[in-house]
Amino acid sequence: MDEQTVLDCISKSIIDMNIQDAKKYARIAMDEGIDPNDVIDKGLAKGMDHINVQFDEGKLFLPQILMASKAMEAAIDIIEPYFKDDDVSIKGIIVMGSVKGDIHSIGKNVCCAMLRGAGFKVIDVGADVDPEVFSKIASKEKADIVGGSALMTVSLPQQKEMVRVFKENHLSVLTVFGGAPCTEEWVDSIGGDGYSSSGKEIVSLVRRLLEERDR
Numbered sequence: 448m449d450e451q452t453v454l455d456c457i458s459k460s461i462i463d464m465n466i467q468d469a470k471k472y473a474r475i476a477m478d479e480g481i482d483p484n485d486v487i488d489k490g491l492a493k494g495m496d497h498i499n500v501q502f503d504e505g506k507l508f509l510p511q512i513l514m515a516s517k518a519m520e521a522a523i524d525i526i527e528p529y530f531k532d533d534d535v536s537i538k539g540i541i542v543m544g545s546v547k548g549d550i551h552s553i554g555k556n557v558c559c560a561m562l563r564g565a566g567f568k569v570i571d572v573g574a575d576v577d578p579e580v581f582s583k584i585a586s587k588e589k590a591d592i593v594g595g596s597a598l599m600t601v602s603l604p605q606q607k608e609m610v611r612v613f614k615e616n617h618l619s620v621l622t623v624f625g626g627a628p629c630t631e632e633w634v635d636s637i638g639g640d641g642y643s644s645s646g647k648e649i650v651s652l653v654r655r656l657l658e659e660r661d662r
């Protein structure tokens with residue numbers, strides 16, 4: 448099977464909400480040595496975009512989105528160990544979660560997998576996380592960076608709240624934010640330190656922020 452066919456099958460498995468196929472083709476992709484980033488961007492996320500269009504058009508409903516999400520998560524579990532960096536020394540501690548009121552977790556999980564693969568210690572605090580909880584865990588774990596994911600316009604202001612609470616608690620961490628409604632301009636406006644539009648870019652973003660901090 449050539450690479451494009453495997454990626455198309457992965458995309459189709461999400462569109463079909465077929466967990467078994469998602470796992471099967473994720474395994475084939477890894478056996479064939481396909482870049483896990485491509486499996487996410489050109490396979491899984493492509494399928495999920497299609498699902499989203501169907502949802503927007505009223506052709507699909509939440510239970511189906513949930514099934515597609517489960518298929519995507521099952522595939523991510525298989526490819527996660529392949530986000531490997533040769534240098535295994537810990538490069539920094541990152542606390543990652545989805546903001547308060549937001550239960551979307553797939554994008555956050557992708558970011559966690561990519562950061563772990565790049566050698567960071569990642570503490571995944573889950574979804575629907577209160578800013579005070581982010582703050583407590585970051586302080587306890589001596590985190591270098593805290594990341595907050597928001598997928599809805601109504602939960603986006605929670606990123607601003609995180610920055611406010613961290614300042615109030617005199618927590619000395621860098622902050623990174625992302626998720627579909629989040630933009631670089633927004634992150635600048637709330638006093639966050641970094642934005643990236645995808646899990647692929649989050650690794651270079653945190654590397655750059657830590658380098659700048661240690662300079």
Ligand code: B12
Pocket residue numbers: 492495496498499502503509510512513516548549550551552553554555557558594595596597598599600601623624625626627628642643644645646647649
């Ligand atoms: C899957 C999904 C769900 C699943 C979530 C399952 C799960 N375990 O996560 C379920 C079915 C549970 C769900 C529920 C709801 N959903 Co929903 N969901 C989606 C959907 C289709 C895909 C999201 C996704 O997983 N994408 C794939 C991942 C890989 O991409 P990503 O999340 O964007 O993440 C990437 C980047 O954004 C970035 N990134 C993400 N986080 C972070 C964090 C940092 C720090 C950084 C740097 C980068 C970064 O990197 C990631 C990897 O590349 C989106 C539509 C869409 N296309 O976004 C709607 C969507 C987000 N949902 C929406 C809504 C409204 C809801 C509900 C309120 C529906 C309802 N009526 O109940 C509930 C939410 C309840 C709540 N309180 O949170 C709306 C939001 C609209 C808006 N703009 O406000 C969307 C846009 C659908 C739509 N078209 O209306 N949903």
